[in-house]
Amino acid sequence: MDRTEKHAFVASLASVFADTSLVVVTQPKGLTVAEATDLRRRMRAAGATYKVAKNRLAALALDGTRFEGVKPLLKGPTALAWSKDPVAVAKTVVEFARTNDKFVVLGGALGSQTLDAAGIKALSELPSLETLRAQLVGLIQTPATRIAGVLQAPGGQVARVLAAYAKKDEAEAEAA
Incomplete structure (x- = not known):
């Protein structure tokens, strides 16, 4: 990625964070291509988006948004999931993590409130x-x-x- 692509990526992520209500940070260590594809398909069906992003670029995109509380979670291989319906993305992520040991939910943020993995799980149990x-x-x-x-x-x-x-x-x- 060259510098202009990085700036465009950070700008697009920042605009997404301005419109969404929940951001979930996950750790997809060791997922196969088939498993990642299955996860992306489930996310699309739920109306959510799942994106693997460089931590430094994701942190830059989070600057100035209400989701700045998830920055400490951006360590190691991470991926972000978001949706306008917070329960839909939480349900999809928790359900996939339940069936796949390599996929870990680290936490997230609902508006300005930072949630740990248990908070995301509790959110997923709501209707x-x-x-x-x-x-x-x-x-x-x-x-x-x-x-x-x-x-x-x-x-x-x-x-x-x-x-x-x-x-x-x-x-x-x-x-x-």
Whole structure:
């Protein structure tokens, strides 16, 4: 990489860090090409990005962002993962680390708060943004469904009472 490419890379990483909510630092020691490809595919499916970056360039990109707290984690071979949905990237990283011993989650940052590996694991256990939205819509719709049921019940009861009187009148008319 020449100097202009390095400047462009640092600028692009800095702009990414300005738009994202979570950055996870991992250590992919000894991953095969197939395993790395599988991880990247999982990340894309979750709407996340996974990038191996030189620590010095990543540290330069982190300068002035709210994720500066992850700089001490940038030692040895590291890779960064990020997404706008913090739970999605955390779930993907933790799930991959669970199935692959060579892949280690070092920590990360959620906004300006620095998280260790346990914090990333705890974040991964939360429901995703899509699940939370679905639950919220369900909560909003439930009262409306109950209100409609309550409003329909008296009308149904009145209709049953009228039907019973109608049957009673028919029975009396046939008897007479």
